[in-house]
Amino acid sequence: MALVLNEEQQLLRDTAMQFFQERAPIAQLRKLRDSKDATGFDRALWREMANLGFAGILISEKYGGTDFGPIGLGVVLEQAGRTLAASPLVSTVLLGGSAIQLAGNATQRQEYLPAIAAGECLLALALEEGPHHNPTHITTKAEAEGSNFRISGEKVFVLDGHVADYLIVAARTSGKENDRNGITLFLLDAKTKGITITRSHMVDSRNAASITFDNVEAGNAQVLGSVDGGSDVLDQVLDIGRIGLAAEMLGLVQEAFDKTVEYLKERKQFGVPIGSFQALKHRAAVMFAEIEICRSVVLDALTALEERRNDVPLMASLAKARLAETARLVTNECLQMHGGMGMTDQFDIGLFMKRARVAAVTLGSADYHRDRYASLDGF
Amino acid sequence: MDALETFRQETREWLEANCPPSMRTPMPEEESPWGGRNAQWPNPDSKKWLDAMASRGWTAPTWPMIYGGGGLNKDEARILQQELGRIKARPALTSFGIWMLGPALLEYANEEQKLEHLPKIVRGEIRWCQGYSEPGAGSDLAGLQTKCEDKGDHYLVNGQKIWTSYADKADWIFCLVRTDTSKKHDGISFLLFDMASEGVEARPITMISGASPFCETFFTDVKVPKENLVGELNKGWTIAKRLLQHERDMISGMGLGGGSAGGLGGLEKAAKDYYGTDGEGRVASPALRERIAQQKMDGRAFSLTLARSMQEAKAGQGSGAASSIFKYYGTELNKRRYELLLDVLGTQALGWEGDGFKQDELDVTRSWLRSKGNSIEGGTSEVQLNVVAKRVLGLPD
Numbered sequence: 001m002a003l004v005l006n007e008e009q010q011l012l013r014d015t016a017m018q019f020f021q022e023r024a025p026i027a028q029l030r031k032l033r034d035s036k037d038a039t040g041f042d043r044a045l046w047r048e049m050a051n052l053g054f055a056g057i058l059i060s061e062k063y064g065g066t067d068f069g070p071i072g073l074g075v076v077l078e079q080a081g082r083t084l085a086a087s088p089l090v091s092t093v094l095l096g097g098s099a100i101q102l103a104g105n106a107t108q109r110q111e112y113l114p115a116i117a118a119g120e121c122l123l124a125l126a127l128e129e130g131p132h133h134n135p136t137h138i139t140t141k142a143e144a145e146g147s148n149f150r151i152s153g154e155k156v157f158v159l160d161g162h163v164a165d166y167l168i169v170a171a172r173t174s175g176k177e178n179d180r181n182g183i184t185l186f187l188l189d190a191k192t193k194g195i196t197i198t199r200s201h202m203v204d205s206r207n208a209a210s211i212t213f214d215n216v217e218a219g220n221a222q223v224l225g226s227v228d229g230g231s232d233v234l235d236q237v238l239d240i241g242r243i244g245l246a247a248e249m250l251g252l253v254q255e256a257f258d259k260t261v262e263y264l265k266e267r268k269q270f271g272v273p274i275g276s277f278q279a280l281k282h283r284a285a286v287m288f289a290e291i292e293i294c295r296s297v298v299l300d301a302l303t304a305l306e307e308r309r310n311d312v313p314l315m316a317s318l319a320k321a322r323l324a325e326t327a328r329l330v331t332n333e334c335l336q337m338h339g340g341m342g343m344t345d346q347f348d349i350g351l352f353m354k355r356a357r358v359a360a361v362t363l364g365s366a367d368y369h370r371d372r373y374a375s376l377d378g379f
Numbered sequence: 380m381d382a383l384e385t386f387r388q389e390t391r392e393w394l395e396a397n398c399p400p401s402m403r404t405p406m407p408e409e410e411s412p413w414g415g416r417n418a419q420w421p422n423p424d425s426k427k428w429l430d431a432m433a434s435r436g437w438t439a440p441t442w443p444m445i446y447g448g449g450g451l452n453k454d455e456a457r458i459l460q461q462e463l464g465r466i467k468a469r470p471a472l473t474s475f476g477i478w479m480l481g482p483a484l485l486e487y488a489n490e491e492q493k494l495e496h497l498p499k500i501v502r503g504e505i506r507w508c509q510g511y512s513e514p515g516a517g518s519d520l521a522g523l524q525t526k527c528e529d530k531g532d533h534y535l536v537n538g539q540k541i542w543t544s545y546a547d548k549a550d551w552i553f554c555l556v557r558t559d560t561s562k563k564h565d566g567i568s569f570l571l572f573d574m575a576s577e578g579v580e581a582r583p584i585t586m587i588s589g590a591s592p593f594c595e596t597f598f599t600d601v602k603v604p605k606e607n608l609v610g611e612l613n614k615g616w617t618i619a620k621r622l623l624q625h626e627r628d629m630i631s632g633m634g635l636g637g638g639s640a641g642g643l644g645g646l647e648k649a650a651k652d653y654y655g656t657d658g659e660g661r662v663a664s665p666a667l668r669e670r671i672a673q674q675k676m677d678g679r680a681f682s683l684t685l686a687r688s689m690q691e692a693k694a695g696q697g698s699g700a701a702s703s704i705f706k707y708y709g710t711e712l713n714k715r716r717y718e719l720l721l722d723v724l725g726t727q728a729l730g731w732e733g734d735g736f737k738q739d740e741l742d743v744t745r746s747w748l749r750s751k752g753n754s755i756e757g758g759t760s761e762v763q764l765n766v767v768a769k770r771v772l773g774l775p776d
Contacts (some may be wrong), residue, residue, distance in 0.1 A: 002690070003683065003686055003687035003690045003691075004687070004690045004691055004694045004696050004697070005696075261772050261773075261774070264774060265773070265774065265775065272775075273774075273775050275774040275775055276774065276775045276776060278765070280774075281764065281765065281768035281769075281772075281774050282761065282764045282765075282768070284768055284772055284774065285704075285707075285763075285764035285765075285767035285768045285771075285772065286764065288700075288704065288767055288771060288772060289704035289707060289708050289767070292684060292700070292701045292704055293677075293680045293681060293684050293704075293708065294680075295684075295687070295701075296680060296683040296684040296686070296687040296701075297679075297680045297683060299683075299687065300683045318676050318679060318680065321676060322676060322680055367669075370669050370672040370673060370676070371669065371672070373672045373675070373676060374647075374661070374662075374668050374669070374671065374672040375661070377647065377672070377675065378647070378660075379647035379650065379651065379660075379661060379662050379668060379671065379672075
């Protein structure tokens with residue numbers, strides 16, 4: 001069990017820290033937001049990230065990746081979380097790339113993985129159909145028609161759905177609407193006839209989309225993994241996504257907290273720094289404790305992935321639930337401690353709170369993951 | 380085979396030959412091997428096991444051999460721990476001397492004092508108690524007033540201590556005394572003396588759990604030889620603080636039973652037994668089930684944090700800041716666990732004694748009450764949070 005970073009990982013962390021602070025500071029997110037940027041992230045910056053190897057972190061060298069592994073990716077995501085950097089890391093690397101890596105046949109791997117690693121191909125996972133994460137509740141249908149399929153249905157909250165070049169769609173090929181079996185993944189060009197994409201403007205200024213599929217034609221070559229066996233792939237992909245999001249949230253809470261501790265030392269009332277008040281000291285110390293606990297959880301979850309341990313699902317739910325709760329606590333407390341200034345758009349703390357909430361519900365809220373943890377643990 | 384593997388092999392063989400079978404079973408409270416002049420041995424094997432372990436210095440594995448310790452390096456000590464765990468061996472000695480006083484003596488005492496006291500601690504011959512808190516000095520420990528006067532050829536001690544754990548059973552006390560009334564922290568000294576000295580009286584205090592592990596301890600003109608002062612006069616606060624650290628480490632371990640419910644198995648097993656299950660084998664109450672999941676997650680997260688802290692220390696990484704939260708987090712976690720157990724067992728956790736309750740259930744009740752003290756003793760949660768705010772976060776006074 002490795003709960004400390006090795007030298008290579010420390011180097012990667014330092015590179016990522018410097019990169020995000022210099023090239024993707026919070027001011028950049030504000031710029032994208034205020035200019036209503038059509039892409040929602042900076043494509044040139046994404047290419048720079050690809051050049052640093054961030055896009056190919058989970059991809060083997062054979063396909064042009066850097067293969068730094070899950071811990072490496074976690075290290076990068078944590079730093080991205082600190083500056084709220086908008087990028088397709090979650091949609092394309094954590095979810096799309098992992099799905100192709102895990103389930104893709106030789107042709108699919110060869111076609112997509114090098115392009116992903118090069119930052120030239122954007123993917124989106126079209127999974128959710130309602131306001132709550134539910135990876136087995138799939139009503140989008142894929143009906144067999146000879147050797148082809150016709151897909152119809154509606155997807156919501158598709159991360160980076162409006163800019164993705166390709167969509168991975170979870171559709172039902174058999175079974176009832178909540179069955180785990182009978183779900184098939186299709187890898188579709190986003191421009192395929194019958195696909196309508198509508199951008200959703202989320203509170204965190206990141207990208208998502210609602211997508212309708214109207215009799216969209218898909219061939220056998222576009223099936224990712226096996227027909228009816230999509231859940232086996234999804235389970236693994238989603239756990240990678242959950243653990244990655246937990247790593248991002250760790251960076252987010254650490255930064256929000258560090259900023260707030262600085263504020264407590266600077267802001268004066270009654271002639272003294274407000275950080276001298278015990279009412280605030282204790283709350284700050286409690287947050288510190290929670291963040292330290294979270295750091296251990298994230299590191300162990302990443303290690304579980306890296307070492308292919310059989311408790312990955314359990315650790316994914318632990319990490320996602322624990323970080324979601326701590327992100328809520330810390331962003332709420334930090335906002336309160338900033339007083340009226342925390343309520344202004346000028347201060348960054350509100351941006352941290354907004355991103356925290358979106359990250360918290362993405363791929364399952366704390367409620368979802370406590371329930372899942374209990375089931376996985378046999379009670 | 381490398382040296383460590385040889386050590387493991389030899390250790391395993393020695394334990395096999397020397398650990399009596401009854402010492403490999405769960406230990407009832409009354410068989411706790413505290414040692415001391417008036418030790419009770421309800422199970423004679425406990426004494427045999429203590430003597431065997433002490434003969435190798437393995438009750439204090441890493442202490443130097445000249446002081447009776449095992450002289451093991453960290454890797455060897457870890458292997459010994461693992462091998463003891465493998466056969467589920469009971470501790471050979473439960474001792475404040477080992478956990479708290481010994482490490483402080485090794486660091487601050489002179490050679491004569493080390494040679495005098497450490498071997499007796501290792502062998503369990505002398506049972507120690509800790510004279511820290513006073514009625515007027517709890518969280519503000521440095522405000523202690525127990526007076527110690529220099530009478531030329533001896534010290535004279537007058538005053539009162541409180542919350543002295545097992546003072547009525549202990550042989551000696553390590554005690555903080557005031558040797559200078561004009562200064563606060565710099566007027567405290569660290570003194571050792573025999574509880575059989577004339578003028579010492581210990582009165583047990585009955586706690587809410589019904590047990591009396593703590594005493595009020597009174598000192599009236601107690602004569603103490605001058606060689607019993609540890610470190611320099613008026614420099615006892617440094618020793619006191621270091622020793623508190625050992626005490627806090629000892630207490631924070633209590634949070635590690637994240638999901639356990641003593642003799643009733645895991646929290647989830649107890650919940651299934653006392654609440655029943657739904658058609659899919661889940662705990663019948665969804666609300667309770669969710670709280671158990673939360674508790675188990677927090678327990679796992681906490682033990683991962685202890686592991687991370689150890690790995691960081693070994694790798695020379697990190698600031699060691701994480702360890703400052705252990706006492707706070709571990710004790711709060713333990714208190715929450717007992718509150719949850721109370722809800723799991725319902726009225727069966729609210730019996731006091733007699734028929735209608737299993738011993739395991741009565742143990743939960745008493746332990747729940749006892750757990751309330753975890754976040755008070757050895758530095759309250761509030762004091763711990765103050766320490767984090769000041770030392771780690773650098774927030775101003």
